[in-house]
Amino acid sequence: MPLKPNKTPMPVQDSKERIKNFNEVALGYSEADALKEAERCLNCKKPLCKQGCPVEVPIPEFIQAIKEKDYEKAIEILKSKNNLPAICGRVCPQENQCEKYCVMGKKHEPVAIGRLERWVADWDLNRKKEVKSIEATKGKVAVVGAGPAGLTAAADLAKMGYKVTVFEAFHKAGGVLVYGIPEFRLPKEIVKREVEYIKQLGVELKLNFIIGKTKTIDELFEDGYEAVFIATGAGLPRFMNIPGENLNGVYSANEFLTRVNLMKAYRFPEYKTPIRVGKRVAVIGGGNVAMDAARTALRLGAESYVIYRRSEKEMPARLEEIHHAKEEGVKFKFLANPVEIIGNEKGEVIAIKCIDMELGEPDESGRRRPIPKEGSEWVMEVDNVIIAIGNSPNPLVPRTTPDIETTKWGTIVVKNEDGETTKEGVFAGGDIVTGAATVIEAMGAGKRAARAIDQYLTNKKIM
Ligand SMILES: Cc1cc2nc3c(=O)[nH]c(=O)nc-3n(C[C@H](O)[C@H](O)[C@H](O)COP(=O)(O)OP(=O)(O)OC[C@H]3O[C@@H](n4cnc5c(N)ncnc54)[C@H](O)[C@@H]3O)c2cc1C
Numbered sequence: 001m002p003l004k005p006n007k008t009p010m011p012v013q014d015s016k017e018r019i020k021n022f023n024e025v026a027l028g029y030s031e032a033d034a035l036k037e038a039e040r041c042l043n044c045k046k047p048l049c050k051q052g053c054p055v056e057v058p059i060p061e062f063i064q065a066i067k068e069k070d071y072e073k074a075i076e077i078l079k080s081k082n083n084l085p086a087i088c089g090r091v092c093p094q095e096n097q098c099e100k101y102c103v104m105g106k107k108h109e110p111v112a113i114g115r116l117e118r119w120v121a122d123w124d125l126n127r128k129k130e131v132k133s134i135e136a137t138k139g140k141v142a143v144v145g146a147g148p149a150g151l152t153a154a155a156d157l158a159k160m161g162y163k164v165t166v167f168e169a170f171h172k173a174g175g176v177l178v179y180g181i182p183e184f185r186l187p188k189e190i191v192k193r194e195v196e197y198i199k200q201l202g203v204e205l206k207l208n209f210i211i212g213k214t215k216t217i218d219e220l221f222e223d224g225y226e227a228v229f230i231a232t233g234a235g236l237p238r239f240m241n242i243p244g245e246n247l248n249g250v251y252s253a254n255e256f257l258t259r260v261n262l263m264k265a266y267r268f269p270e271y272k273t274p275i276r277v278g279k280r281v282a283v284i285g286g287g288n289v290a291m292d293a294a295r296t297a298l299r300l301g302a303e304s305y306v307i308y309r310r311s312e313k314e315m316p317a318r319l320e321e322i323h324h325a326k327e328e329g330v331k332f333k334f335l336a337n338p339v340e341i342i343g344n345e346k347g348e349v350i351a352i353k354c355i356d357m358e359l360g361e362p363d364e365s366g367r368r369r370p371i372p373k374e375g376s377e378w379v380m381e382v383d384n385v386i387i388a389i390g391n392s393p394n395p396l397v398p399r400t401t402p403d404i405e406t407t408k409w410g411t412i413v414v415k416n417e418d419g420e421t422t423k424e425g426v427f428a429g430g431d432i433v434t435g436a437a438t439v440i441e442a443m444g445a446g447k448r449a450a451r452a453i454d455q456y457l458t459n460k461k462i463m
């Protein structure tokens with residue numbers, strides 16, 4: 001069969017239709033699409049794709065199982081390493097991970113590994129197979145935070161035979177997967193079903209439980225937990241410290257997205273949480289969070305602008321998200337930075353003042369540094385400003401556990417890749433250690449910590 005140079009296209013909802021709803025944009029492969037795409041994999045002797053996967057998924061093996069139409073085997077292989085494949089298949093930046101190294105990508109488009117992962121994972125979720133819980137014969141472990149890092153560590157520890165309890169501050173498990181990433185990219189039903197799988201493994205979830213308030217880490221040890229994994233993420237929004245940030249109509253992307261996603265503000269008054277979106281919204285930033293906020297504002301009926309201080313080339317958002325945002329009609333103002341948000345006498349936003357930027361020498365991030373062009377200020381009328389310039393770690397747990405060392409940015413100091421902190425028996429991983437990063441990196445940290453906790457508790461019992 002001749003080799004197909006391009007990926008099998010992903011069916012998507014039409015852009016004119018999808019801006020009127022919150023349904024998923026990418027519709028997923030059919031079985032025929034999945035088989036066609038799987039055929040593109042060369043089943044390489046040296047599968048470079050694997051080295052790009054932070055959770056070590058046996059990629060060619062699961063693709064081979066798809067080729068053989070043995071989907072049961074494909075999902076078993078996937079789940080041997082990845083507890084949340086339907087999520088990763090949707091939101092992982094594959095272009096910078098597995099697919100970046102795929103041998104096919106040297107001359108042609110890489111194999112669409114993420115799309116295949118999503119297809120197998122959805123096949124599995126749709127058949128609603130019961131999972132047998134594993135008998136917990138080992139010690140008790142506490143996990144703080146039910147985001148991708150915490151859920152992964154919890155699932156792996158349960159599979160190893162530990163009795164795991166996850167403590168989560170919100171009323172729903174999933175972390176950014178439920179409160180940050182919008183429904184049109186990651187349906188909450190998918191997160192719910194993957195969380196269900198983790199519960200079926202025997203993991204206990206305690207929701208509305210804030211560690212640092214309801215109980216401290218030390219109290220968890222007093223309750224008989226023998227090790228703790230902290231995975232509280234980076235949910236604290238950063239601001240620009242410019243005049244006007246306290247005006248009505250200014251949101252942090254976190255607040256905006258949490259209201260819309262977790263509290264279903266887009267279905268107000270059916271759901272109680274309101275959100276006030278005017279005719280024109282400016283979103284500040286260039287990452288996934290900015291794209292999500294801009295596309296959400298658009299769906300709430302606003303004209304949506306992204307203001308980013310560098311050029312399109314430097315934007316950290318996933319390529320697919322930028323592409324989808326453009327298709328939907330989000331407008332971009334590159335090389336511009338806000339200097340002031342302007343309000344009326346009632347304290348409401350009416351405009352934003354920005355300055356043009358140019359790019360200088362690369363800075364410590366390796367990207368060219370943006371420099372303001374003197375005298376180039378301009379004003380745009382807007383009704384809302386959404387600030388999406390990054391998040392800082394959640395400070396509550398470190399603040400109430402003084403023997404856990406933190407950096408000046410508030411991230412938890414770990415001694416090694418396993419996430420061992422300065423406090424005996426306490427491990428940490430995900431955004432609380434790295435600062436805002438990716439779902440799969442957080443999951444990788446959860447996996448390594450689970451292994452290390454098992455090692456730690458085994459050694460403790462031998463000694
Ligand atoms: C809008 C948005 C879009 C994103 N898009 C992508 C994307 O497309 N692809 C990608 O790979 N990454 C994306 N990311 C980044 C990614 O979601 C994060 O890197 C990842 O979720 C980090 O996982 P985590 O488990 O460390 O933390 P989180 O997902 O933040 O989970 C931490 C959990 O801990 C809970 N918690 C905090 N403090 C306490 C406490 N004291 N007690 C109990 N519970 C507590 C929180 O409520 C939360 O549920 C996005 C992030 C945002 C904000």
Ligand code: SF4
Pocket residue numbers: 040041042043044046047048049050059060101102103104111113
């Ligand atoms: S590198 Fe690409 S072609 Fe080779 S095994 Fe991995 S996915 Fe298949």
